[in-house]
Amino acid sequence: MPEAETTEPERRDEAQETAPAAEPDEAPYAPPSSSKPEDDATAPARSTSGEVQPIGSGPPPEDTIIELRDLHKSFGDLDVLNGASLSVERGTSAVVMGGSGAGKSVLLKHVVKLLTPDAGEPWVKGQRVDEMTGEELDDLRLSIGYLFQGGALFDSMSVEENMNFFLKRHSALSKGERQDRIEETLSWVNLVDTAPKYPAELSGGQQKRIGLARAIILQPEILLYDEPTTGLDPVSVRTVSDLIVRLRDERGITSVAITHDLLCAEIITDRAHFIYEGEILESGTLKELKHSDHPTIRNFFGN
Numbered sequence: 001m002p003e004a005e006t007t008e009p010e011r012r013d014e015a016q017e018t019a020p021a022a023e024p025d026e027a028p029y030a031p032p033s034s035s036k037p038e039d040d041a042t043a044p045a046r047s048t049s050g051e052v053q054p055i056g057s058g059p060p061p062e063d064t065i066i067e068l069r070d071l072h073k074s075f076g077d078l079d080v081l082n083g084a085s086l087s088v089e090r091g092t093s094a095v096v097m098g099g100s101g102a103g104k105s106v107l108l109k110h111v112v113k114l115l116t117p118d119a120g121e122p123w124v125k126g127q128r129v130d131e132m133t134g135e136e137l138d139d140l141r142l143s144i145g146y147l148f149q150g151g152a153l154f155d156s157m158s159v160e161e162n163m164n165f166f167l168k169r170h171s172a173l174s175k176g177e178r179q180d181r182i183e184e185t186l187s188w189v190n191l192v193d194t195a196p197k198y199p200a201e202l203s204g205g206q207q208k209r210i211g212l213a214r215a216i217i218l219q220p221e222i223l224l225y226d227e228p229t230t231g232l233d234p235v236s237v238r239t240v241s242d243l244i245v246r247l248r249d250e251r252g253i254t255s256v257a258i259t260h261d262l263l264c265a266e267i268i269t270d271r272a273h274f275i276y277e278g279e280i281l282e283s284g285t286l287k288e289l290k291h292s293d294h295p296t297i298r299n300f301f302g303n
């Protein structure tokens with residue numbers, strides 16, 4: 001179901017595209033001083049269990065790079081998120097699974113404030129992202145790559161021009177540095193040859209990989225993927241999924257991926273979350289979810 005039909009003022013899927021470029025002398029992101037010290041007896045438990053801290057308990061532990069606490073979101077009469085909670089540890093790959101219309105994309109959009117919750121607390125890198133504005137929000141968004149369902153390339157520009165346009169807009173790199181960065185990134189996804197091509201000339205798998213290249217070209221700390229492998233053949237699913245794993249292992253990138261592709265989930269998942277009617281029903285390893293007793297989850301996995 002295309003989401004573009006609404007005229008809700010807060011739908012700003014292209015917000016990243018229009019975010020102002022960072023100034024060359026801008027200070028890099030620094031965590032707020034409000035993070036709790038390690039030896040603080042009241043500090044929340046480590047997030048390895050994936051336990052989400054309650055509302056009002058302040059920033060999550062430092063290793064918890066994303067924590068969504070009890071998010072509620074409605075559009076008119078439609079309650080989409082009904083208390084969704086999950087946390088993601090730095091350097092891991094989380095996967096959110098669930099049926100169509102369960103609220104997966106809506107949930108992910110809260111991480112970059114493309115949507116703000118009606119209630120609940122979205123924490124990203126130790127800060128309440130829903131309370132961020134202006135330059136602070138721009139900086140945060142620049143540290144998060146977002147791979148949209150559509151791919152997000154301009155059809156009228158070649159792959160190289162697309163990348164250059166994006167870099168020009170969002171970085172202070174010189175022309176030569178931009179060229180190097182584009183080449184390096186394209187070779188990382190093994191698509192240097194596509195630089196002069198237009199998006200329409202690429203296969204579905206290549207388009208996804210170019211989308212991935214575009215999402216990582218600013219060297220983000222966090223990557224959000226909305227259905228990164230949907231519509232791809234199994235070989236391309238594997239290629240894209242392997243790239244996501246390499247981004248975690250070689251660059252330490254934390255990722256959250258929405259997928260209902262089991263092959264992709266099997267390759268990339270450290271921790272899986274199952275969303276149903278706007279609530280996370282269960283979190284665990286993919287194996288744990290696959291063996292869940294919950295009828296809805298069993299049904300999803302065809303058990």
Ligand SMILES: Nc1ncnc2c1ncn2[C@@H]1O[C@H](COP(=O)(O)OP(=O)(O)O)[C@@H](O)[C@H]1O
Nearest residue numbers: 006008011075080099100101102103104105106
């Ligand atoms: N901006 C919006 N305005 C109104 N309804 C929306 C908006 N975004 C999503 N929805 C609705 O919320 C529900 C969940 O959407 P979504 O999160 O995109 O589902 P999915 O789990 O398939 O990604 C759907 O019914 C969708 O139509």
Ligand SMILES: [Mg+2]
Nearest residue numbers: 104105106226
């Ligand atoms: Mg979706």
